[in-house]
Structure formats: C-alpha cells, structure tokens
Amino acid sequence: MAETDIVCPLCGGSLEYWKEYLVTKTQSIFKNGTIARTVKTSKPEEVSGMRLEGFQCTKCNWVFNNINEIDKMEKYPHLEEWFESHDDEIKV
Ligand SMILES: [Zn+2]
Numbered sequence: 001m002a003e004t005d006i007v008c009p010l011c012g013g014s015l016e017y018w019k020e021y022l023v024t025k026t027q028s029i030f031k032n033g034t035i036a037r038t039v040k041t042s043k044p045e046e047v048s049g050m051r052l053e054g055f056q057c058t059k060c061n062w063v064f065n066n067i068n069e070i071d072k073m074e075k076y077p078h079l080e081e082w083f084e085s086h087d088d089e090i091k092v
Contacts, residue, residue: 004078013059019092020052021045055079
C-alpha cells in the first residue's frame, strides 16, 4: 500500500470516520418508587465547544481522535488532508 492511501496505517484495513455526540437517557420514576420501563433518549447533541471525532480501522483496533492524539494526526498528514477535503461530505 502507498503511504498516502486512506487506509489503516497499521494493517491496511479500511477506515471509518466517527464523531461522538452527547445523548441523555432518562427513565421516569413513579411516586410509589417503581421505575418506568420506557427509556427516553434525547436527540444527539454535539458536545459544546469541541468536535470529538477521528478515524478508526474496521479490522484492527487502531483508532484516534482529534483531541487526545493530535500528534498522531500530524504524523499522518494525508489523513488530515483527506479530512479537510471531505469535510462537506461527512454526514454524521
Ligand atoms: Zn488496522
């Protein structure tokens, strides 16, 4: 594989883009103390002030995010370039 292929740098597997959202799950509690079976889930919200996102390999456990492993992102400039040039196509 070429060094600039958009694949996992470790195993050559396909990559996925991921992004984390914040959801809140709630269950009602009745006055007699029993808890409702229904679980309500809030609409996914972006974590305010940051975009927690990154790539992960579909084959091995290679993963990184843009917050904790920014150095890794700099190590793979072709992934960073891919990310920047596909920003408008990312739907998650
Ligand atoms: Zn991999």
